[in-house]
Amino acid sequence: MPRDLRTVVPILFAIAFIASPFVGSPQISDWLFRVSTLIMLAVSWNLMANAGLISLGHSAFWGVGSYAALLSANAFGLPILASLVVSILFGALLGLFLAVTTGRLRGIFFAISTLALSEGLRITAFMTPDFTGGAVGLFLDQALRPSTTMLYVIGALGAVATVVISYIISISRFHFACRAMRNNEGAAQMLGVNPYRYRLGLLAISGAIASCAGGINAWYGGYLDPEVGFSLHFTILSQIAPILGGIHTLAGPAIGSFAIVAISEGTRIFFGQNEGFSQLIYGLVLVIGILFMPRGIWGALVAGGGWFSRPAKPVTAAPSKVQAEVKP
Amino acid sequence: MDFFGQFFVDAMLLGGIYTLMVIGLSLSFGIIRIINFAHGEAIMLGAYGSYWALTILGLDPLVALPLIMVAGMIVGMAIYKISIKRVLTAPHINQILLTFGIGLILQNLALISWSADERSVNPPYAFDSMMIGDISISTARVIAFAVATILVVGLFLWLRRTELGRASRALAENGDAAILMGINVTQMYGIVFGISAALGAATGVLLSFIGAISPFMGFHMLVKGFAIIILGGLGSIVGSVVGAFVLAFAETWVAYYVPGGAGWSEGVAFALLFLILIIRPRGLLGQAVEE
Secondary structure, three states: OOHHHHHHHHHHHHHHHHHHHHHOOHHHHHHHHHHHHHHHHHHHHHHHHHOOOOOOOHHHHHHHHHHHHHHHHHHHOOOHHHHHHHHHHHHHHHHHHHHHHHOOOOHHHHHHHHHHHHHHHHHHHHHOHHHHOHHHOEEOOHHHOOOHHHHHHHHHHHHHHHHHHHHHHHOOHHHHHHHHHHHOHHHHHHOOOOHHHHHHHHHHHHHHHHHHHHHHHHHHHOEEOHHHHOOHHHHHHHHHHHHHHOOOOOOHHHHHHHHHHHHHHHHHHHHOOOHHHHHHHHHHHHHHHHHHOOOHHHHHHOOOOOOOOOOOHHHHHHHHHHHHHOOO | OOOHHHHHHHHHHHHHHHHHHHHHHHHHHHHHOOOOOOHHHHHHHHHHHHHHHHHHOOOOHHHHHHHHHHHHHHHHHHHHHHOHHHHOOOOHHHHHHHHHHHHHHHHHHHHHHHOOOOEOOOOHHHOOEEEEOOEEEEHHHHHHHHHHHHHHHHHHHHHHHOHHHHHHHHHHHOHHHHHHOOOOHHHHHHHHHHHHHHHHHHHHHHHHOOOOEOOOHHHHHHHHHHHHHHHHOOOOHHHHHHHHHHHHHHHHHHHHHOOOHHHHHHHHHHHHHHHHHHHOOOOOOOOOOOO
8 A cells, every 4th residue: 555545544534533423323423432432442451462461450440540530520520621631640540550569570460460450449449438439339410511422522532542642652662662571571671671661651651541441431421330430341342352453553453443342232233232142252252363363353454564563574673773772 | 356266267168168269270370381261160160060950950069069070170171172272382461361261251151041140059058057165167168168178188199199190290390301201291281271170160069059159250259369379379289278378367357357347358369469469479489480
């Protein structure tokens, strides 16, 4: 594809995405809203996975973002954008906390810590009813609620901004440092990458994005309880979208998000409201994807020469780039 | 400290069940180097197995236990053959997501087939209890503790005394050397994974007459299981036993001595987990784990 098209097509797509709430039907807007928040969640998960950090606790960020948004809005009468800033701050803080506590842990240790974090937060939310409303739940003050169209636009903007952020990261030194950390943390360190510092930055960014998505969704839903906010569902969605779309790629999480919402709507039409069926399909997607299609839809489409994906070439280029920037 | 005796007995009995629960998890990690996120589902299926054995066949859970363990072993070996075998040398991320996906499939098959309703198994001893002094002891929990102890001791004897057990320990110590000694690795891994699943199913049977059965019960146990093996040290089976009792005592202590503790005790596992990660990431008795 010509070089110009590579920039023009995504930009046109982004504009159409943001404009869709003004022209599409409410049903389509609702789907696209779910796609938007899922893109944010999936990109955030993929950012961590790029550095070899597998999160099994993205619902922790999602839940903290949801609670931060609704609690700050209700307490101070904040408008939606201001409350999302609160979500982003708390998400970044939680990311930093995770980075500090897990230190140099990788792989399984890191994955289990994230799982424990989200379960721990869920129980904390249950046990502090004075603050979070506990099992009874928490409603958004209806006077504050913006129009649905506005929520759709904010969701779409969030998704586009997230993809732009991940694009900027993918062409920066940060990306190559993360990639080197994923392949071999010791070697990365020898090349002058400080894994701990990068991890702090990465988890803060990733946490902030996922929390922001949770915050937007909380405004849309208007109700929260610990089972809704910290539901394992979001952890599953966050990992399954990048796996299906194409892990470690730029476009993969976004494509996967569209595919997942399509799958979940499809199962709802065929099997009715039983939540079990869509979860069952997610499990099948996960297992079949890992066993037979580890590079996902995008990986299969562009196998060999990537449009958005960054295949084999940069791997050899990366170390020299990093090396060149190391001061003696 | 009025109810210290009661606290001690309850914590001990809980620790026995936790030990059985976590030892299967620890076995598959220590030997196959696979961390099995579907282990909770083995527990859940074991509990349902016990429920249906009593409801349909009228079998007491303790009679059904060996049958369910055999079934668990077969299912475990089949899952190993179909899927786990393919990711043995894959990156951790693939192993974690694969077993997570298997767990998701099993959990939702159970949810679709048997609904989310909680069930319980009530053999004659389920509600019995005896009094020693002023300590009340639930018969069901004593039976569960005894069965768990027998199974755990049995596993240790198997690992120490039998040819297959020794072969699996050799694999854990040094896989390449074990292959050179003529140990059939794929077959051994299949057997170990099967035993791990059978121990999970046995845990489910014991839990079935202590608490409620639901499709989601396995996941809660799984997360606790992870906390325990990190506490004890990943890959160390003795460490897992220690970790199980540490968690049981900590949870029971919070439930007894902290106001509103019954709810908070569910969170103790996670608090302990973060504490140990900060203080001593290798766990209490852990070995260093290579990437």
